[in-house]
Ligand SMILES: Nc1nc2c(ncn2[C@@H]2O[C@H](COP(=O)(O)OP(=O)(O)O)[C@@H](O)[C@H]2O)c(=O)[nH]1
């Protein structure tokens with residue numbers, strides 16, 4: 001039953017993507033090929049699918065300092081007062097905001113993200129659950145899901161975050177922030193122009209700027225100095241912005257991607273007409289740029305999804321299979337020693353007993369020698385069966401020992417679950433010989449299939465490039 005649910009989900013996904021992004025719809029087929037390989041290797045259960053673990057929807061997250069105006073920005077973008085705003089820390093949860101067909105806004109606990117069949121959020125909530133567990137809290141205290149009927153939310157997901165202050169942050173919030181950075185296609189990092197001393201928040205800048213400017217996906221980060229309407233009261237409004245620009249440059253942000261905005265609705269009255277005009281013009285220019293990036297996000301998502309396909313295929317070959325193989329080697333060694341000890345002891349016991357009872361005459365076992373050939377063969381057969389049965393028992397006992405060790409060890413990290421699963425699957429295949437440490441179903445054919453998936457991924461990237469990044473293309477802007 002579970003299997004059909006997953007299959008139905010994948011089918012539905014494919015149907016949806018056919019209209020939204022045909023190249024991605026094709027990639028679902030490659031994801032399913034990879035599913036089959038991973039299931040054959042025992043890395044995944046029959047009711048699992050990589051396709052349901054990928055976030056197919058474009059994800060835009062809003063991070064930044066307390067009361068910088070993150071929620072206000074989102075509310076205005078969505079066109080509804082969805083998120084609470086205010087100068088106190090009003091919301092200490094991460095909110096995942098997505099489209100809902102009902103007219104009323106609904107708020108669901110974080111766990112709903114796991115079970116909502118429309119969205120593959122497994123990854124986000126699982127990662128956050130891991131962090132939460134370490135802090136003795138539940139996912140629900142970190143995460144909520146809000147659905148709302150707004151066209152700005154169609155086919156995309158927003159994540160609003162509580163204020164970020166590296167000095168006072170719980171570990172969990174730092175970790176979740178990092179996870180969100182990883183899984184997002186666009187990250188808006190908000191700063192607050194009311195606090196004209198960026199020097200006072202070194203750690204925060206370090207985390208939000210210095211750690212992000214050198215990432216390979218650095219281009220998805222936009223740094224936004226918000227509430228610049230407040231600078232209008234200053235003698236030199238430009239100085240505040242310049243001070244921020246210098247501070248960010250100190251942390252490595254040199255060219256581009258620095259924007260100045262404020263909320264028109266929330267803005268303070270600005271008396272100086274000239275200043276107002278100047279700020280407004282900057283704001284409108286920069287908001288238009290941000291808007292353009294928001295529209296571009298579907299394309300960036302497409303590259304990310306193909307990236308997951310490629311990374312996972314490589315991960316299977318370079319990390320997961322070798323990890324299973326090393327567990328099998330360990331298991332094989334233990335099986336050998338355990339058998340040597342047990343069969344050695346049995347042999348000694350048998351000899352001692354039979355010699356003591358006087359059953360030997362030279363190399364002949366006298367009670368057997370008197371039987372006819374058929375009976376001798378039958379006894380030999382039974383003995384071999386019994387010995388083989390004992391061997392299988394020892395072999396699986398050795399397997400369980402290795403399994404226990406793997407469960408306790410910490411070296412596998414995020415791969416542990418899959419490696420354990422695949423190793424257990426090998427241990428259970430009692431008919432599969434231990435002569436070679438090669439995991440079941442791993443061989444040249446499987447490797448060739450993985451190569452095929454990597455080739456698919458290359459081809460998808462090629463078609464994405466042709467569609468979006470070609471200089472003559474309608475949408476491509478080279479980013
Ligand atoms: N003057 C001014 N106030 C703003 C602006 N954006 C937000 N605010 C106010 O700043 C406070 C904090 O905003 P909020 O969106 O809750 O910040 P968050 O903590 O980053 O989500 C609220 O009282 C908003 O009304 C802006 O551009 N200009």
Ligand SMILES: [Mg+2]
Nearest residue numbers: 070071084091
């Ligand atoms: Mg907020």
